[in-house]
Amino acid sequence: xxxxxxxxxxxxxxxxxxxxxxxxxxxxxxxxxxxxxxxxxxxxxxxxxxxxxxxxxxxxxxxxxxxxxxxxxxxxxxxxxxxxxxxxxxxxxxxxxxxxxxxxxxxxxxxxxxxxxxxxxxxxxxxxxxxxxxxxxxxxxxxxxxxxxxxxxxxxxxxxxxxxxxxxxxxxxxxxxxxxxxxxxxxxxxxxxxxxxxxxxxxxxxxxxxxxxxxxxxxxxxxxxxxxxxxxxxxxxxxxxxxxxxxxxxxxxxxxxxxxxxxxxxxxxxxxxxxxxxxxxxxxxxxxxxxxxxxxxxxxxxxxxxxxxxxxxxxxxxxxxxxxxxxxxxxxxxxxxxxxxxxxxxxxxxxxxxxxxxxxxxxxxxxxxxxxxxxxxxxxxxxxxxxxxxxxxxxxxxxxxxxxxxxxxxxxxxxxxxxxxxxxxxxxxxxxxxxxxxxxxxxxxxxxxxxxxxxxxxxxxxxxxxxxxxxxxxxxxxxxxxxxxxxxxxxxxxxxxxxxxxxxxxxxxxxxxxxxxxxxxxxxxxxxxxxxxxxxxxxxxxxxxxxxx
Ligand code: GLU
Numbered sequence: 001x002x003x004x005x006x007x008x009x010x011x012x013x014x015x016x017x018x019x020x021x022x023x024x025x026x027x028x029x030x031x032x033x034x035x036x037x038x039x040x041x042x043x044x045x046x047x048x049x050x051x052x053x054x055x056x057x058x059x060x061x062x063x064x065x066x067x068x069x070x071x072x073x074x075x076x077x078x079x080x081x082x083x084x085x086x087x088x089x090x091x092x093x094x095x096x097x098x099x100x101x102x103x104x105x106x107x108x109x110x111x112x113x114x115x116x117x118x119x120x121x122x123x124x125x126x127x128x129x130x131x132x133x134x135x136x137x138x139x140x141x142x143x144x145x146x147x148x149x150x151x152x153x154x155x156x157x158x159x160x161x162x163x164x165x166x167x168x169x170x171x172x173x174x175x176x177x178x179x180x181x182x183x184x185x186x187x188x189x190x191x192x193x194x195x196x197x198x199x200x201x202x203x204x205x206x207x208x209x210x211x212x213x214x215x216x217x218x219x220x221x222x223x224x225x226x227x228x229x230x231x232x233x234x235x236x237x238x239x240x241x242x243x244x245x246x247x248x249x250x251x252x253x254x255x256x257x258x259x260x261x262x263x264x265x266x267x268x269x270x271x272x273x274x275x276x277x278x279x280x281x282x283x284x285x286x287x288x289x290x291x292x293x294x295x296x297x298x299x300x301x302x303x304x305x306x307x308x309x310x311x312x313x314x315x316x317x318x319x320x321x322x323x324x325x326x327x328x329x330x331x332x333x334x335x336x337x338x339x340x341x342x343x344x345x346x347x348x349x350x351x352x353x354x355x356x357x358x359x360x361x362x363x364x365x366x367x368x369x370x371x372x373x374x375x376x377x378x379x380x381x382x383x384x385x386x387x388x389x390x391x392x393x394x395x396x397x398x399x400x401x402x403x404x405x406x407x408x409x410x411x412x413x414x415x416x417x418x419x420x421x422x423x424x425x426x427x428x429x430x431x432x433x434x435x436x437x438x439x440x441x442x443x444x445x446x447x448x449x450x451x452x453x454x455x456x457x458x459x460x461x462x463x464x465x466x467x468x469x470x471x472x473x474x475x476x477x478x479x480x481x482x483x484x485x486x487x488x489x490x491x492x493x494x495x496x497x498x499x500x501x502x503x504x505x506x507x508x509x510x511x512x513x514x515x516x517x518x519x520x521x522x523x524x525x526x527x528x529x530x531x532x533x534x535x536x537x538x539x540x541x542x543x544x545x546x547x548x549x
Contacts, residue, residue: 002141002199005181010138013145013184013194015235018135019128029118029249038071040253042107044078044243047089051096051311054288054301056328057363058256061285063102064353065254075107076246077122080236087111096311099321101349118250123242130237133245133275134196134230142274143229145194146176147187170200174226196230202270210269212262213254213283213355220266227267240264244271252280259284259360283355288331289362301365308365318395318435319370323377327370331363344380375430378438383422388432389415395435403439406446416534417445421526429526444520445535451521452546476500476514477548484544486537490529518547 004010011017020028032040041062045055066073075093079085090111097103106116114121137143148156148169160167177199179187187194202208202222209217229241237245247255262284272279288301301309308314314324329348330336334357340346381387389411396404407414418438421429432438443449483496501511516528519540525531532540 004137004139004141005144005184007139009181009184010135012188013138013196014131014135014230016131018132020132022133022136025129025132025249029251032072032251034072035070037069038253039065039069040072040074040251041066041256042074042076042247042250042252043104044076044246044257045093046078046081047085047093049086049089049092050303051093052301052303053309053311053314053324053328056100056311056325057288057332058258058285059097059100059102060325060329060332060348061256061283061353061358062254064348065256065355066105067349068352071253072105073102074116074118074250074252075104075109075121076250077108078239078242079122079124080231080239080242092312099315100325101321102325123246124236126242126246127235129249130230130242130245131235134237134241137198137229138196142199143196144177144179144199144226145184145187146174146197146226146228147179147192147194148175166204168225169197170204170224170226177226193232195228195232197226197228198271200224200226200270202266208266208269210265211279211281212265213281214358214360215284218262218265220263223267223270225267240267240271243268244275244277247280248272248275248277254283254355255280256283256285259287281355283358284360285332286359287362288328288365290365298362298364300362306365308367308370316399318399318437320374320377320391320435323374324370326377327373330369330373331365332358334359340376344376371433374433378432379428379430383415383419386411386415388418388438392418392435392438396439400436400439406448407439413445413534417442420530420534431526444522444525445531447539450543452518452543472504473514473518474548476504476506476511477518477544479503480511480515481541481544481548484541486532486540493529493532515544519543 005013007017032038034040043055043059043062045051063073065071075097077090088111090108094104094108094110106118107121108114120126134143138145146169152175153169156169156173157167159165160173174197176194177197184194200223202224204221204224206222207219208222209219212218227240228238230237236242243255246252261282265282265284268282269279289298290301290306291297292299292305303309307317314321326336326340326348329351333351333353336346336348336351339351378388381391383389392414393404393407393411396407421427431441444451479500480496483500488496497511497515498508501508504511512528513523516525517523519528519531519535535543
């Protein structure tokens, strides 16, 4: 084995002697005592304060794998890139996860709160662990201090590009890989602050076979880059090194991450081999793509361009988390939709995820399909338990002050409205998609936002309501009013309409339409009799009178 540097120099390079030996860390974070086959997964977001809808994809897989195997689902915060950090960001992540029912078992549960025996769960608080492992690598010649300045690296990159070579610090470009102890000390005396680099023994012309959870064995060129493991500016680890130490000492069994990490797999396998640690199973999930409105090309969901890319927008727009979750789950696991059709009571928690069957190509985001899942979900709610009423009200209380003021204190009225056409389980209405749209859909029940057929003078010929404001319609309505009794049964009510239709020589449907438009301002509504029952006699009479004049 290559000779490393002395303990004194290691302490100088790392700014302090290491706190632990590897053996002590192994003991401090023992192999977990879990049943055979239990999977330990983690989500590892950066605290940017933004929860991307695309992140749901790996998060759902992580949660499912852990829960279906009796394992652990963990939240670890990857904050080594301090530039991207936003205060309160962990609360945002934890809040979003819990709305989706993706509650974590271990790790960060808030900005400054964590649970579990394998912490700390925030990388910036794990410096002692990274430095202890780095010290071991320095002592055994598997890592070295490097004094390349940013300008020098730029220069190297330029030379490499000009000569058509791969960029990076490898081979003869790894200038400092063989510095002597004296040379290192002299650089530090002169004010140099080193980064710590891996001393790579890989050969780019050789192949390494890496196991990938979905793809099986994948061949890559070996990694020969002396990648940075500890950064010079803040002494924090890079992603690669932090992942190695954390996934090992947190005893993670399955890593689910975006395909952008697939090219790093040979490096990661090399790091595990170097430590003689068993690597977790790496799974690189597909991305959620979308067809670009302008170009028509397929691309990743974009935080900048796509409103649905921000989970916070999904809340604000009134999407039910349960239906978004089902929609995304169906993108991940083909077959769920058919199973759900056969058994509507099925939830994603009953349906197992099989790693081998996960998709490797990107899934296409389809708004119509997300709406379909939303309609099905709302239709499945039990309004006899006020499930829709409560959800709509909670949404309004958070996101729509006008609607909240309108429905507050009118729980029964709202419930009766939302309960229309829900008595036959085979024919439950499916016109509600989001909470916001649900409220817009039922707006005509509320006098302050109801727009009648003859209000705002719909003179515009494209406004279909204009067709329902004529002397004939006034006559039909007056006629109806003369016979109206709110206690009428549905049959009796309908008979009255058919009689009026016969008298005016028009179709039954046209007579009912006159009434529908007068009461709702719309030509398309759920069952009119039920609407009138819910609106109540006083409102019905008032609206008909208004429309008839
Ligand atoms: N912080 C990394 C990311 O957001 C995590 C990748 C991983 O899960 O290992 O991409």
